[in-house]
Amino acid sequence: MSFSNVNLDELQYIDDDGNNKSKRDEVKTPLRNARRKSVTSPPRMLKPPGEDESGSNSPANSITSINSLASLLREKMQMLPATLRKKKTTDYKTRIFVALLFITIVVLIFCAYFLYHQKVLQKAYFQKIKFNKIKRIMKIYNNEGAEIIRARLGTTINYDKALPCLPIDEKHDGSICSEWMGHARLYMQHHQFNSEVKCYNFQWISLKDSMAPTDCFELSQPNDHWYGGGQTAESAWPLENGNHDFAPFITGRVDKHEYGNVLKRYFLSSKGVAIIVDDQTPLYVSVAGVNTKELCLKAQYDDFAYVNRLMKTAQLNYSICTSSDMMKLHSNLVENALWDGLKREDMNVVNSLLTEPLWEITSSSKSELTEETISNYTDNVVNVLSFLKLGHVLINEFWQKNVGDFEVDSERFPGLEEVIEIMHRRGFRIVFSIQPFISTESFNFYEAVKKRLLVSERFSDRRIPALTRYKSSQSAGVLDVTNDRTIPWLVNKLKSVLAKYKFDAYYLDLGTAYNMPHYYQCEKPLINPDQYKTFFINSLQSGVSLFGVNSAVERPKPPTFVSLPQFESSWEGLRRVIPTILTYGLLGYPFLIPGAVGGDVEAPETLFYANYSSELLPDKELYIRWLQLATFLPVIRYTHLPSTFGDDSVLDMAKTLTSLRESKVTPLLKKYAKTSLDTGLPLIRPLWMLDYNDTACHVVADEFSIGDDLIVAPVLYSGAREREIYLPAGVWKDGIAGSLRKGSRWIHDYKVEQEQVAYFERMPDNTRF
Amino acid sequence: MSFSNVNLDELQYIDDDGNNKSKRDEVKTPLRNARRKSVTSPPRMLKPPGEDESGSNSPANSITSINSLASLLREKMQMLPATLRKKKTTDYKTRIFVALLFITIVVLIFCAYFLYHQKVLQKAYFQKIKFNKIKRIMKIYNNEGAEIIRARLGTTINYDKALPCLPIDEKHDGSICSEWMGHARLYMQHHQFNSEVKCYNFQWISLKDSMAPTDCFELSQPNDHWYGGGQTAESAWPLENGNHDFAPFITGRVDKHEYGNVLKRYFLSSKGVAIIVDDQTPLYVSVAGVNTKELCLKAQYDDFAYVNRLMKTAQLNYSICTSSDMMKLHSNLVENALWDGLKREDMNVVNSLLTEPLWEITSSSKSELTEETISNYTDNVVNVLSFLKLGHVLINEFWQKNVGDFEVDSERFPGLEEVIEIMHRRGFRIVFSIQPFISTESFNFYEAVKKRLLVSERFSDRRIPALTRYKSSQSAGVLDVTNDRTIPWLVNKLKSVLAKYKFDAYYLDLGTAYNMPHYYQCEKPLINPDQYKTFFINSLQSGVSLFGVNSAVERPKPPTFVSLPQFESSWEGLRRVIPTILTYGLLGYPFLIPGAVGGDVEAPETLFYANYSSELLPDKELYIRWLQLATFLPVIRYTHLPSTFGDDSVLDMAKTLTSLRESKVTPLLKKYAKTSLDTGLPLIRPLWMLDYNDTACHVVADEFSIGDDLIVAPVLYSGAREREIYLPAGVWKDGIAGSLRKGSRWIHDYKVEQEQVAYFERMPDNTRF
Secondary structure, eight states: OHHHHHHHHHHHHHHHHTSOHHHHHHHHHHHHHHHHHHHTOGGGGOOOHHHHHHHTOSGGGOHHHHHHHHHHHHHHHHHHHHHHHHHHTSOHHHHHHHHHHHHHHHHHHHHHHHHHHHHHHEEEETTTEEEETTTTEEEEEOTTSOEEEEEEOOTTOOOOOEEEOOGGGOOSSSOEEEEETTTEEEEEEEEEOSSSOEEEEEEEEESSTTOOOEEEEEOOSTTOOEEEEEEETTOOSSGGGOOEEEEESSOOOTTTSSEEEEEEEEEEETTTEEEEEOTTSOEEEEEEOSSSOEEEEEEOOOSSTTOSOSSSSOEEEEEEEEOSSHHHHHHHHSOOOTTTTOOHHHHHHHHHHHHSOEEEEOOSSGGGOSHHHHHHHHHHHHHHOTTSOOOEEEEOGGGBSSTTOOSBOTTTOTTHHHHHHHHHHHTOEEEEEEOSEEETTSTHHHHHHHTTOBOEETTSOTTSBOEEEETTEEEEEEBOTTSSSHHHHHHHHHHHHHHHHOOOEEEEOOOOGGGSOTTEEOSSOOSSTTHHHHHHHHHHHTTSOEEEESOBSSOOOTTOEEEOOOOOSSHHHHHHHHHHHHHHHHTTOOOEEOOOTTOOTTOSOHHHHHHOOTTOOOOHHHHHHHHHHHTTSSSOEESSOGGGGOOHHHHHHHHHHHHHIIIIIHHHHHHHHHHHHHHOOOSEEOGGGTOTTOGGGGGOOSOEEETTTEEEEOOOSTTOOEEEEEEOSSEEEETTTOOEEESSEEEEEEEOOTTOOEEEEEEOTTOOO | OHHHHHHHHHHHHHHHHTSOHHHHHHHHHHHHHHHHHHHTOGGGGOOOHHHHHHHTOSGGGOHHHHHHHHHHHHHHHTHHHHHHHHHHTSOHHHHHHHHHHHHHHHHHHHHHHHHHHHHHHEEEETTTEEEETTTTEEEEEOTTSOEEEEEEOOTTOOOOOEEEOOGGGOOSSSOEEEEETTTEEEEEEEEEOSSSOEEEEEEEEESSTTOOOEEEEEOOSTTOOEEEEEEETTOOSSGGGOOEEEEESSOOOTTTSSEEEEEEEEEEETTTEEEEEOTTSOEEEEEEOSSSOEEEEEEOOOSSTTOSOSSSSOEEEEEEEEOSSHHHHHHHHSOOOTTTTOOHHHHHHHHHHHHSOEEEEOOSSGGGOOHHHHHHHHHHHHHHTTTSOOOEEEEOGGGBSSTTOOSBOTTTOTTHHHHHHHHHHHTOEEEEEEOSEEETTSTHHHHHHHTTOBOEETTSOTTSBOOEEETTEEEEEEBOTTSSSHHHHHHHHHHHHHHHHOOOEEEEOOOOGGGSOTTEEOSSOOSSTTHHHHHHHHHHHTTSOEEEESOBSSOOOTTOEEEOOOOOSSHHHHHHHHHHHHHHHHTTOOSEEOOOTTOOTTOSOHHHHHHOOTTOOOOHHHHHHHHHHHTTSSSOEESSOGGGGOOHHHHHHHHHHHHHIIIIIHHHHHHHHHHHHHHOOOSEEOGGGTOTTOGGGGGOOSOEEETTTEEEEOOOSTTOOEEEEEEOSSEEEETTTOOEEESSEEEEEEEOOTTOOEEEEEEOTTOOO
16 A cells, blocks of 8 residues: 555656646646645555564565666656646637537437437338337328328237347338237238328237237327217217227127127228228227227127137238328218119119108017908008108018017918008008017928027037027027028028019118127137128119118128118117217218117117107107108108107107108209219218318217218207307308308307208308309 | 474374274284374374474474373373274275175165155055155055046146145034145045945145146056046047047037936946036036046036036046955945835836837927827737837827917817827827927927026026027027926826826936027026936926936936937947946946937938938838847837838747847846936946956946846957857856856857847856756
């Protein structure tokens, strides 16, 4: 220790001697004093001389060798201090400036590094996508560079390290592959749908059984609204008003399940983004989140909806398409050219349904439906409601003795041929309802089991049919349409009934996916129970005339209409009609049969159903308001005749509305039916289809427009005599007052008496009185 | 160092001086010389004088102080070397002896440690069990200390560390609890069944879902043979001759499944050990192993046999019971006092069945069974086979139009009352076969669905029945007997048919566990599908007279007989009869109906079934040999009349055998039926029941004994005219030659012509001609 002190001392002195003394004095004096103190401190380190010797028992004692070393160091050190000393001579301010400069450079380097790191994490793909592989946040930008969708991908992956895929897993089709080892693999691909629409495909492949790939899309961005999917329990329009947990995306009844009778794996946002999910994906959907609502898509196999594992593990496969605006995007993506394969007669059927009412003869029990019931009902229509077109009479499944007979019950209908002939002469068309079910009561059941025409029970003997319940059938088998025996057998039966009774068409009452037996097994495996409907409708359409179906996941060819779900007879039920018909229109179903005026007898609300008997009627005000709404919808469907209220005001109302429908609505419906066949756009449109840039239009769920020409704003609340109305851009003629109204604005507290309905006809933009 | 040398030197000299010189000279001279050499060695340790001083620069220099210390030590050391020196004086041989002694002691200590460690691992429990917790090898010893069973417990546990259970898991009932952390817990308990039988209960509780507790018992120990369980595909007697992988222990058909129509969770070994498995255990059983055969028990829930999880995880719960010998053990464990609750009429029914034949009228199609068929058949019996008792006529389910009608088909049987009356007058008793199934064809199906009398489909709407197939019913529901509505409904129907047609009893054709719908769900959850049978039989027995059942897991009360499974019409089928009837007898079913003479029409071998028509007959030699065997079995059952062969030799044979049965067999059967009611022992016994100590008796599978009195050794191979016969201890009278035979020995190449059957009657031990 004493050795190092000595050396330091010497070096200090060397420095002082061999340098410019003036500089040092100016700046370094305080420092030098401090150093000198330490140099003069040897007395503090006093030690016994003997110890000094024993502590350093080697070269320390030879002073000469130290001096020679010191002189060597002295030479070397002369070079360095020369430059250092020069800086010390610059003035104070310059030095602060240099320090700041230095700090700035350091900060900039750090910023650059940070941003670079960010950039590395959030890589850009296909020019418009930014994706952070660690947080798995993805953003897509439009051509103008604005963010149009933000998503959290792979939310169920509990692992952060993304790697490039192994060469064996690469697809070599331009897709980018990333893998979260042992969890999931993601393929991203870009394809130009057409000149106006860009699409990005995302395919998650789960790498373990317990991983259900899940992607969530933010719904709560400012001025962003979403539509599509299907009817939900909340009848949400736009979609973000809904709120439900993950549910399999299969048809059901919204009183029991999450989704309604018509579905499409299609979601559209007002910022011009659409999500289209592949049919083979075992899709679960949720709309959830407290502050930030998200639309989440999940791929998961289960034991009913997605029991047939097409892939080894669940795959989530969907495309995100973008265009400059939502209308352009939707027009490009919606199925068009619906006229393809359409015959002239088919067009006549479509027009007749748009023009004439649909009379539905309901009866809660088999015995109530007889020749007499039918005659009485139609007599009533002819005599009391002569102002109405006669239209179509829909007879439910009770024309058979047991569901699945596919033969007229000759006990209750001994002279049905004659009755039908009389009805035909009066101008009615007659439609018989059929189901894909064969009741165990039916004499056909034995034959169907023997010929193996029925859906069988999984993991059992394939010959054992699986049973289900539907409406009046307490136990019934389901026709397996995936084999090549059932449809010929069925069509043959249906044709022979048609030949004998000469009625006009069949209505197919398919039930929902949940009416499939829980352990169903078809000859060919179904992707999901809904695929059954598509099989059934398509194969039956080529055999017999199909008037309508009550559930679908693919649009049946016209002239087959699709029914809206059943709405309960309540104001709540009435308010569900518009969001539902708007959603179904967006999904690509232009030809829809709305529920019965006043609510459906067989509506999902069991409370209502239980209380109902043929004597019970809907609330009169509700019936009137419902009739006002129905007047503007594609098909008007009656279960309760307006005459049954025994109230002239109701009859008068019906008369007025009928003539209104004939003069204003029917021509428009016919006009837009033609457009629909060409473009796939709905007859009944949301306001935003008239002005997609107007953000106020995006959220209106209680008005609609027939094509682009007529806005309807019915009253949907009990006792209400006024309502808020929004008109999109343009000049509109008030249907009640006859006055002109300027669009793009709200009309507050618009008065609507009970016998009135608010509607607005589009006028040329230059119209002035 | 020099210091210690110096001191040692000094001490040495001190020793030499202060001790008895004579002793030292005698013995220790060689040693002392050696020491002296080292003492005289200082020159080797030559060091510079200066160093000596620096190395010991403190008290070493004062010689005086060292001398005082040395003198102190000298005194102390005088005591010790005195004894050491003495040993050193013993001669060479003694030293080797000592070394050997020492090595022996070390080895012994090691052995003791090793054995102690072994002992610690293989702890003894309840005096007679040794259990090594690490390897989980368990051995049980009898009172004489001989090992009687060896088992590998918890074979599926993949973890070696056993700990005592937490206090919360202890049962506080004297059981010992061990836990393999996170895998399984084992409770062992001892209870004295009675003064002769000791039982040990083992209960494994799985602690995770994937753990199926499995215990395996060695079957291949010398002179150890096992019996019980049920009929297996191999018809193994003893059990270790079988070989099959794990199968759920539920009833089935051995052509399709592992086990037959009657089961009991009871296994017995010739060393006097029985394993009884708890009813609630979801039991899988295997008999497997190439060199060492093992009987393995596994507890595992699944999706059909053990779908109702009574516990959170699978539990394997069984008892091992031991006694001094297998007969004593079996007599104690078998259900006895079967007469409890028996009426005089019931005993008459039993006796009539043992005495009179059972005529089974089979018909492969419904239309073949008419009043005429029945009349013709019985006419044939009366006219041609007048030497036979008339007995019971069993009519299959085709008396109904559709299975589940529970009404006579009036189209095919317009005058059945009269036919039955005629048959009654002739002396027949008439039995109608019923099933727990209701065909979807039956008019009762609708009512049963409506009243919810049927087994429903799991996870579906509880009102939807689950279907199955059985025999002629291509789709049928299953009556749910766990509710309180079904049995009254059924008994009511059955009673009214009985009241109208006045026949004698019903035969219950239950099918096997596998005839339950795959996704069955009863109102009360079943432990397994077999529990259904017990419910059904017990509740029906109190309502109507039940003649027999064709499947059981619990013995029905007498006079209800249990059918053996159906045997195909082949020599293979014939050879299955004896092992099966012996097994069922051991399981506690004394009153058995063997299959039809010549093989069953509806036998499991589908090859046979497909080729069969009413004209086809079994092979004549097979029929004769079968008839010879059947003559000695409890009930003789005919499907094909001996007259149908059109061969007088067959008819003569039948006549001879009938008189033999009447004179020799029926009295014995009646005698032992009474014994059975008291003891639960079978009528038809394996040879070892006559002499359980005779190891040769343990493996005989082609002979049997009626009670203890008559040994039967039928010919079971095509074309054979001789066979090997073993007779147990005693004096036996040869049935063919009439000569006396000494027991406990083999009779080789015993001649048996086609019209002969070998049997031996027991004579008093002192009989001599």
